[in-house]
Amino acid sequence: MHSSAIFLIEFGAIILALGLLGRVAGRLRFSPIPLYLLAGLAFGKGGLLPLGASEEFVAIGAEIGVILLLLMLGLEYTASDLVSNLKTQYPAGLVDAVLNATPGAVLALLMGWGPVAAVVLAGVTWVSSSGVIAKVLNDLGRVGNRETPVILSILVLEDLSMAVYLPIITALLAGAGLAAGSITLAIALSVAGLVLLLAVRFGRHISRFVSSDDPEKLLLVVLGLTLLVAGVAQQLQVSAAVGAFLVGIALSGEVAESTHHLLTPLRDLFAAMFFVFFGLHTNAADIPPVLLPALALAVVTALTKIATGYWAARRAGVSPKGSWRAGGTLVARGEFSIVIAGLAVTAGVNPALGPLATAYVLILVVLGPLTARYTEPIAQRFTSRREAVPVSATASQDSTAATASASDTAADDQAPAGR
Incomplete structure (x- = not known):
């Protein structure tokens, strides 16, 4: 009875704190994600008020x-999309993969951690956080922007790549032979392909x-x-996130619209718990020794992600403004990076790898919402200074530039991206 009361008090305090922080973020017109993370640090190990009874429930949430x-x-996109x-x-x-995995691998080799640690840290720096980015897109009202399909395509490609990467890294960490690793990889790829096939071919039947x-x-x-599809996918070494995303793809029409309306409050509640949970498992005492290399790695890979998103969006025909937004949105790292680092720590690869990955992800998960919001205006200000038209330029050139700029803005902000 006593433990039940403590659970209710702790969990109630967390929910109340999240609500108040969300209200503050709303007043400031800012994403609440960094505030949720700081709340997790306050309630976590070495924080102001460590939790006990409710931590397992928060992990599931x-x-x-x-x-x-x-x-x-x-739910925002069809299978054909x-x-x-x-x-x-x-x-x-x-x-x-090339731009963002390479810095992690190079740092691990420079620190003398060996090739296995290099493969692990490459995965940590490669994959953006689907959870954080999904929340940022919703908070900033960009789900319908023209650059959003490009962002989602990159995220899905990363998540599907994890279906290949995770079995490989698990086999490397366990010292498994080529045959065992190949079997695990084949199972993971088969499951991912099957779920995708069901979503594309039988989406209408699933909706009915x-x-x-x-x-x-x-x-x-x-x-x-x-939850069933996500759990089965994860059990078979495929990302639970991929399974959930494909279930959303499979639903269409009125079912998708009604589901979106019903699940929005639940999504907001449990998404907030995800960010709190991340902070709960970050011990502030472990961060200072690896802060400088983590900060350097964060700066480099933030720039490589921005470059990736900008190039991909421009290639898809999105204007420069939308392309800068795409690059800034992709910066955040999160759940996959922590999972990969956790596998390495459990296998005893290097004791410093876990704190480094935690510090790295914490920096970028706080920086990510900021780059998503401010990369485009900063880039526009910088490029406008470099490309400023001389005072003696003709009025017709000014008029043409203004028209093109207005066209870009309308195309970026008003064009629908999904259903």
Whole structure:
């Protein structure tokens, strides 16, 4: 009875604090994610008020939060959108892997941690946080922007790549042979392909199965189906986030609209718990010794992510403003990076790798919402200074530039991106 009361007090304090922080962020017109993370640090190990009884529940809620974030993103797009975007954006996925995995691998080798640690840290720096970025897109009202399909294509390519990467890194850490690693990889790829095939080919049938005029029944069926697919995918070494995203893709029409309306409050609640959970597992005492290399790595890979997003969006025909927004939005790292580092720490690769990855992700998960909002205006201010038209320029040139700028803004901010 006593432990139950403590659980209610702790969990109630967390929810109340999140609500107040969200209100403050709303007043400041700022994403609440950094404030949620700081709240997690305050309640975590070495914080002002460490939790005990409710930590396990928060961990489960955090996992559900990531799943719901990706489900809601999937609801914005059809299966045909997904397939066409993946076909056109796979070169961007290759550029993303090269530009963002290389800095992590190079740092690990320079620090003398060996090739296995280099592969691990390459994964940490490569993959953006789908959970953080989904929340940022929603907070900034950019789900319908023209650059958003490019962002989502890169995120999905990264998540699908994890279906290949995670079995490989697990085999490397365990010292498994080529045969065992190949079997694990084949299973992961088969499951990912099967889920994608079901979403693309049988989406209408899935929507009919889920459809219901009763909101209660619709909510239960969609939520249960999503958690079931996500759990099976994760059990078979495929990202739970990928499974949830593809469930959202499979739902269409009125079912998608009704589901979006019903699940929005649940998504916001559990997504906030995800960011708190991340802070809970960050011990501030472990960060100072690795802060400088983590900060240097964060700066380099923030720039490489911005370059990746800008190049991919320009290649897709998005104007410079939207391309800068795409690059800034991709900066945040999060759940996958922590999972990868956790596997390495458990295997005993290097004791410094875990704190370094934690500090690195914490820096970028706070910096990510800032770059998402401010990369485009900063870049525009910088480029406008460099390309300023002389006073003696003709009036017709000024008029043409103004017209092009207005056209870019309208195309970026008003064009629909999904359903």
